[in-house]
Amino acid sequence: MAKLNAPLFSFGASGSIAKALVYFPWKGLNVVRSWVSPANPKTAAQITQRDRLTACVALIHTVQAADTDPLVEKDQTAYALLGSLQPTPRTWFNTIVKQWLDQKVAVKIPVIYHGVTLTAASTQVTFQSGHTTESSALTSGKVYYGTSKSNLNSSVAFTAAELLAGKAITGLTNNVKYYFQFRALVPAGMIGSDSGIYYATPVA
Secondary structure, eight states, rough: BBOOOOTTTSOOBBBEEEEEEEEEETTTTEEEOOOOOOOOOHHHHHHHHHHEEEEEHHHHHHTEEEEEEEOOOHHHHHHHHHTTTSSSSHHHHHHHHHHHHHHTTOOOOOOEEEEEEEETTTTTTEEEEEEEEOOSOOOOOEEEEEETTTBBOOOEEHHHHHHHEEEESSSTEEEOOOEEEEEEEEEEGGGTTBBBOOEOOOOO
């Protein structure tokens, strides 16, 4: 139903009339266009992609409610920081979904990292993370780090067990803010499944 702030065909109208006309503001103008029935294509490829999206969203909700290492605000902030590096910045949720779908389209294995904890100490930060397991289990990867979110030029190897238990990244400078990101390397199908970008400051 259209809402009017003045006589019809004048100004301030918004909404649709009898599925014929749609009134809406656009760039400071009050405009009208014909009503278009929303399409709902159901090709095989579209159904496959929708199923992937449904599975990803369900898994996000599952890890948010997990009893161990749930996906919390810190993880959301980290994924949002990763999303901010893209040509078109996106939310934490869309960053996870985009990475998940990209992996699926490439016939690779998506991973969601959650419950990440960074514990700062003198000249070091301990990185620990939970993660989802799909068709194969994570074997190893690296935590890349640096003093800029867009230039993580140092790395430390992590086994899956070290990632879950936590491992110290040493040789850092106290009172300097560092950014950290885990990237899966083995199995090869997981390459491209990266965590969000976290940060911490080692302190004496």
